[in-house]
Structure formats: C-alpha cells, structure tokens
Amino acid sequence: MNAPEHITEDPPEPVRRAADSSDRAYRALRQALVDFRFHPGERIREARIAAEMELSRTPVREALNRLASEGFVTLVPNRGFFVRALDIDDLLDIHELRAIVESAAFARMCRRAEDAQIAALAEYWQSVQPVYAAHDADAILEADEGFHMMIAKASGNSEILALLPMINARIRFIRRILIDHARHDDDLVADHAQIVAAALARDAEGGAALMKSHIELTVTVAREALKDALLRLHSASARRSPTATALKD
Amino acid sequence: MNAPEHITEDPPEPVRRAADSSDRAYRALRQALVDFRFHPGERIREARIAAEMELSRTPVREALNRLASEGFVTLVPNRGFFVRALDIDDLLDIHELRAIVESAAFARMCRRAEDAQIAALAEYWQSVQPVYAAHDADAILEADEGFHMMIAKASGNSEILALLPMINARIRFIRRILIDHARHDDDLVADHAQIVAAALARDAEGGAALMKSHIELTVTVAREALKDALLRLHSASARRSPTATALKD
DNA sequence: CTGCGCAGTAGTGTCGACAATTGGGTGGAC
DNA sequence: GTCCACCCAATTGTCGACACTACTGCGCAG
Numbered sequence: 001m002n003a004p005e006h007i008t009e010d011p012p013e014p015v016r017r018a019a020d021s022s023d024r025a026y027r028a029l030r031q032a033l034v035d036f037r038f039h040p041g042e043r044i045r046e047a048r049i050a051a052e053m054e055l056s057r058t059p060v061r062e063a064l065n066r067l068a069s070e071g072f073v074t075l076v077p078n079r080g081f082f083v084r085a086l087d088i089d090d091l092l093d094i095h096e097l098r099a100i101v102e103s104a105a106f107a108r109m110c111r112r113a114e115d116a117q118i119a120a121l122a123e124y125w126q127s128v129q130p131v132y133a134a135h136d137a138d139a140i141l142e143a144d145e146g147f148h149m150m151i152a153k154a155s156g157n158s159e160i161l162a163l164l165p166m167i168n169a170r171i172r173f174i175r176r177i178l179i180d181h182a183r184h185d186d187d188l189v190a191d192h193a194q195i196v197a198a199a200l201a202r203d204a205e206g207g208a209a210l211m212k213s214h215i216e217l218t219v220t221v222a223r224e225a226l227k228d229a230l231l232r233l234h235s236a237s238a239r240r241s242p243t244a245t246a247l248k249d
Numbered sequence: 250m251n252a253p254e255h256i257t258e259d260p261p262e263p264v265r266r267a268a269d270s271s272d273r274a275y276r277a278l279r280q281a282l283v284d285f286r287f288h289p290g291e292r293i294r295e296a297r298i299a300a301e302m303e304l305s306r307t308p309v310r311e312a313l314n315r316l317a318s319e320g321f322v323t324l325v326p327n328r329g330f331f332v333r334a335l336d337i338d339d340l341l342d343i344h345e346l347r348a349i350v351e352s353a354a355f356a357r358m359c360r361r362a363e364d365a366q367i368a369a370l371a372e373y374w375q376s377v378q379p380v381y382a383a384h385d386a387d388a389i390l391e392a393d394e395g396f397h398m399m400i401a402k403a404s405g406n407s408e409i410l411a412l413l414p415m416i417n418a419r420i421r422f423i424r425r426i427l428i429d430h431a432r433h434d435d436d437l438v439a440d441h442a443q444i445v446a447a448a449l450a451r452d453a454e455g456g457a458a459l460m461k462s463h464i465e466l467t468v469t470v471a472r473e474a475l476k477d478a479l480l481r482l483h484s485a486s487a488r489r490s491p492t493a494t495a496l497k498d
Numbered sequence: 499c500t501g502c503g504c505a506g507t508a509g510t511g512t513c514g515a516c517a518a519t520t521g522g523g524t525g526g527a528c
Numbered sequence: 529g530t531c532c533a534c535c536c537a538a539t540t541g542t543c544g545a546c547a548c549t550a551c552t553g554c555g556c557a558g
Contacts, residue, residue, distance in 0.1 A: 019326050019519080019541055022314075045509070056543045058307070061511090065271075065311045066318040071411060078268050078549050080510060093408040096357075097350075104349040159342040162320060163412075268511055268549080294539070305513045310541090327519050329540060 021055045026063035028053065033072045033083065034173050040085035044073065070166060088227055091174060092219060098167050099215040102148060103208040105155035105164075106195070110204035117154040118199050124150055125196045132189050137179045140188075144175065147192060151199075151211075178218065187217075270304045275312035277302065282321045282332065283422050289334035293322065319415060337476055340423060341468060347416050348464040351397060352457040354404035354413075355444070359453035366403040367448050373399055374445045381438050386428045389437075393424065396441060400448075400460075427467065436466075 029049070032038060044064065046057045053060070064081045067073045073081045109118070128143040145168055152164045191214040198207030278298070281287060293313065295306045302309070313330045316322045322330045358367070377392040394417055401413045440463040447456030 021542070023326075043509095047509070057510090058542055058544095062311065062314045062541095065314045069315040069318045077272075078510065090407060093406045096406055097408040097412065100349060100353040101346075108345075157342045157345055158339060159346040163346065270512070292539095296539070306540090307512055307514095311511095327540065 021059035022062040025049070025053055025055065025059045026066055029060075029063050029067060030072060030169065033067070034169060036173060038083045040083055042083045043079075044081040044083060046080070071170070086170075088223075091171065092223075094167060094171050095215060095219040098164075098171070099212045101160060101163060101167070102151065102215060103212040105152045105157065105160045106199070106211045107204040107208040108157060108160075109151055109154040110199060110202045110207060112156050113154040118202075121147075121150050121154060121199055122196050125192060129189075137176060140179050141172070141176050144179075144188065145172075151195075191217075270308035271311040274298070274302055274304065274308045275315055278309075278312050278316060279321060279418065282316070283418060285422060287332045289332050291332045292328075293330040293332060295329070320419070335419075337472075340420065341472075343416060343420050344464060344468040347413075347420070348461045350409060350412060350416070351400065351464060352461040354401045354406065354409050355448070355460045356453040356457040357406060357409075358400055358403040359448060359451045359456060361405050362403040367451075370396075370399050370403060370448055371445050374441060378438075386425060389428050390421070390425050393428075393437065394421075400444075440466075 038044070046060050046064070050057045050060045064073060064075075068075045068081065071084060073083055075081055125147060128146070131139045131143045148168075149161075149164060152161045155161070191210065195207055195210050195214065198210055201207075287293070295309050295313070299306045299309045313322060313324075317324045317330065320333060322332055324330055374396060377395070380388045380392045397417075398410075398413060401410045404410070440459065444456055444459050444463065447459055450456075
C-alpha cells in the first residue's frame with residue numbers, strides 16, 4: 001500500500017475544492033433576505049458578510065449580483081447593494097402574479113398533461129395528508145410548495161416551471177407566517193382537495209378559478225396579519241444585528 | 250467659462266471612473282445572446298470575453314452570474330458558463346407565458362387604471378402610427394415593446410412590470426425577425442388598435458382575449474419561420490466565430 | 499447660528515495572481 | 529488494437545490588493 005514516489009499517491013487531504021463558495025453565499029444571503037433578517041432598505045456591506053462567512057468578497061459579490069437580478073436586492077453604482085424594501089403592496093402584487101401564473105398553469109395542465117401526471121398529483125396529495133394533520137409548519141410549507149410545483153411541472157411549460165420557484169422564494173416567509181398564525185390548515189386542505197378534484201375532472205376553467213381564489217383568498221384573509229408580520233419583522237431586524245451567527249447557516 | 254487655475258482644472262483625463270464595467274459586460278453579453286451570436290450550448294470562456302472587451306474577468310463573471318439567474322446561460326461548477334440551448338419548444342413556452350401575463354395585465358388595467366393612463370396608452374398608440382408606416386423594423390420593435398410595456402405599467406402591478414422586460418429580452422430577437430420577414434405589420438396595427446379600443450371601453454375580458462390571441466397568433470403563424478430562423482442563426486453562429494468584434498458594441 | 503468647503507475614512511469596483519479542477523493527449527502494458 | 533494510468537495545458541474559483549467614490553465630521557466664513 002505504500003505508494004511508490006513516482007506515482008501520485010492518495011492525497012492525505014482529498015479535500016476536493018468545494019467550488020461552491022458563491023453558491024453557499026447565495027443560499028445563505030437569500031435565506032436571510034427571505035427571513036427578513038435584514039432591515040428593508042439596509043445597505044449590505046460586502047466585507048462584513050464575507051468576514052462572517054469566512055470567505056472573500058468575490059463570491060459574496062457574485063451572490064449579490066444574482067440576487068440583484070432576482071429582485072431581492074438593488075445595486076446602486078458606487079454605493080453598493082441595498083435590501084429591497086418590500087412593502088405590503090409589493091407582497092400583494094407578487095401574490096397576484098402568482099395567482100395569474102398558477103391558475104394558467106392549472107388550465108394548461110388540464111388541457112395537455114398526461115393522465116399519469118394528474119394521477120401523480122392526486123397521489124402526491126394523498127401522500128402528504130398526514131403532514132397537514134401533524135401541524136408541523138415547516139413540513140406543511142414544503143408540502144404546499146411541492147403541490148403547487150407539481151402542477152407547474154404538469155403544465156408542461158418549462159418557463160412557468162422556472163418562474164414559480166423565483167416567486168415562491170420571495171413569498172416563502174409570508175406563507176410560513178400564515179401557516180403558523182392564521183391556522184387555516186383546514187382551508188388549505190379543502191382548497192387543495194377541490195383543486196385535485198378539478199384536475200381529475202380536467203376542468204380547466206373551474207380549476208383555474210379555484211386556484212386563483214385559493215391564492216387570492218389567502219392574501220385577502222391575511223392582509224392584516226401580513227401588516228402585523230411585516231411590522232414585527234422590521235422592528236425585530238432593526239433591533240438586533242441581522243448578522244453575527246445569522247449567516248452561519 | 251475658462252476654469253481658474255486655483256480650482257482643480259479639468260484633468261486631461263476627466264474620465265471619472267466609469268464603474269460600469271460589469272454593466273457594460275452584462276449588456277454586451279446579453280445582446281450577443283439575444284442576437285444568437287453564440288452557439289447554443291457553447292461554452293463561454295471568461296478570459297476570451299474579458300480580453301475582447303478589454304477588461305478583467307471579474308466584471309465578466311459578475312455579468313455571467315446575472316445572466317445565469319435570468320436563464321440566458323447555465324453554470325456548471327468547475328466547468329464554467331454555457332449558453333442556454335433554446336429550442337423551439339422553449340420559445341413557444343416563453344410566448345405562452347407572455348400571453349398569460351400580458352392578458353392578465355390588460356384585464357387588471359381595465360379594472361384599476363386611472364382614465365389618464367388609458368388615455369396615455371391611446372395617445373401613445375396614435376403617436377407611433379407613423380413608425381409602423383415607415384417599415385423600419387428596429388423602430389417598429391421599439392414601438393411594439395413600448396406599447397406592451399405601457400399596458401404592464403398601467404396594470405399597476407409592479408411585479409408584472411418587472412417580469413415583462415425579462416421576458417421581452419429573451420424573445421426580442423424573434424420579434425425582430427418576425428417583423429422583418431413575416432411582414433405582418435398590418436396585423437400588428439389592427440390588433441393593437443383593437444386592444445386600444447377595448448382598453449378605452451374598459452372591456453377587461455374581451456381585451457384580455459384579444460391580447461392573448463394577439464401574442465399566440467404571432468407564434469402560431471410564425472412557427473415555421475421560427476424554425477427556419479433558429480436553424481439559420483445556429484448555423485451562422487457555428488460558422489463564424491461569435492466573438493471578435495462581436496462584443497465591441 | 500447656519501451653511502459651505504475640505505480632509506479623513508469607510509466601502510465599492512476592478513485587477514492580477516494563484517490554487518484547484520477538468521479534459522485531452524501520450525505512452526506503455528496486455 | 530484497445531485500454532488504462534498519468535501528465536499537462538487550459539480554464540475556473542477564489543483571494544488579497546489597490547484605485548476610486550461617497551459619506552462624516554470639523555473648521556471657517558458669513
């Protein structure tokens with residue numbers, strides 16, 4: 001086993017280059033933004049982020065550039081990156097866009113998806129029922145997003161499938177809060193059940209309308225809760241430093 | 250007008266730091282991609298691009314990262330950036346998404362926009378009529394995009410307004426080709442006139458349907474032309490180097 | 499007291515350099 | 529002739545450094 005010198009022996013440190021510093025920075029920053037751990041409008045100091053994540057500014061800047069084109073942050077030349085100030089209207093706009101896109105995705109699925117895909121949707125819905133019963137907010141959120149993503153996938157439109165995750169990322173924190181506070185799990189379950197039924201019946205118009213009201217109702221009902229949540233998050237992020245161990249994971 | 254000596258005189262090089270290398274790289278690369286001056290699937294060598302644009306790899310990488318999150322290119326770790334291979338199905342999907350979003354934008358505009366905004370749309374439409382008559386493809390494209398952007402703006406939904414330019418950027422080259430070749434200016438003019446009429450009448454449903462068919466018809470009618478155009482562009486980009494002076498401007 | 503100019507400092511924008519990785523080519527063993 | 533291991537050139541991922549810009553606080557004129 002002792003390797004001859006002329007042959008490259010097993011490196012004692014097979015630490016293959018991670019090559020994912022940018023990606024890690026991207027995910028950590030995005031999560032921090034989604035969780036509103038930054039004050040809206042706050043300037044993001046690259047050096048600070050880099051120091052906290054124990055890497056150089058380069059990957060941090062790459063991550064910020066990606067986040068900028070996704071609308072999470074804005075770039076002011078020679079001033080730096082700033083957290084996008086999401087207000088209640090923006091949130092409503094995003095939800096409206098989501099309703100538009102997802103209801104269209106549903107209609108397209110009804111018209112063009114194969115039976116197997118719709119069956120898979122119904123089956124998935126069946127399989128995650130216990131999750132809702134367990135009242136685990138994180139698990140419910142995951143199941144919920146999964147449900148909607150399956151419809152986007154079954155729509156067969158790759159652009160819709162690519163757009164939805166970007167929308168989801170920006171409203172995930174709201175959905176998370178709503179699941180926790182509004183405690184309208186039963187409504188969610190009922191809506192989804194109706195949507196699945198419409199899918200099985202290939203009722204494009206009816207199902208699309210259901211989807212639209214499903215999403216819009218969520219917002220309408222929770223508008224006040226949203227306002228409170230935003231205020232609370234803002235003041236929280238203003239009080240304690242949004243950094244420190246915040247980006248460690 | 251002649252500057253006094255005791256005041257910092259005009260530096261021989263008043264070139265205030267541009268600080269826009271990344272932005273220039275972004276725009277140039279995006280334009281090159283939109284124009285299909287890169288072979289689909291082609292690997293993008295950062296050093297080469299940087300050398301051609303006479304700057305370092307850093308701004309090129311920043312531009313590529315932004316383009317990656319916009320879907321123009323894909324990033325394979327440790328391999329680099331690759332031009333996204335757009336096929337005919339992708340193009341149809343993008344147009345479908347555009348039809349979904351824009352028809353919804355129209356309906357929302359009818360329901361919520363102020364009279365002044367709709368009047369501005371009608372006025373804009375009037376003002377660009379000569380452009381269509383002049384048969385200048387670039388000018389027509391600009392007028393066309395402007396028309397649709399005004400509707401997105403009048404929709405009052407900032408997310409729609411932000412999404413549309415991203416969609417437009419990716420299908421601009423097609424619209425450009427269609428305007429040149431299909432020579433269906435008259436249809437465009439007729440459609441737009443109908444859409445304006447629906448807007449003035451605040452006919453949300455009718456106008457949305459018009460908008461949808463306006464966009465979808467464009468695709469359907471031109472499907473064959475699209476295939477040809479894609480083939481032609483691909484072979485062209487394969488033959489000659491997609492670089493050289495290609496990125497100079 | 500108020501407002502303007504000015505230096506000092508914090509922070510961004512860009513660069514060149516270096517280590518790690520990939521893929522292709524070369525040579526030898528079978 | 530084929531296949532495998534190894535080496536090497538080309539390219540990416542990350543870093544530290546430096547020039548330049550924007551903001552802060554202070555001094556000074558009005």
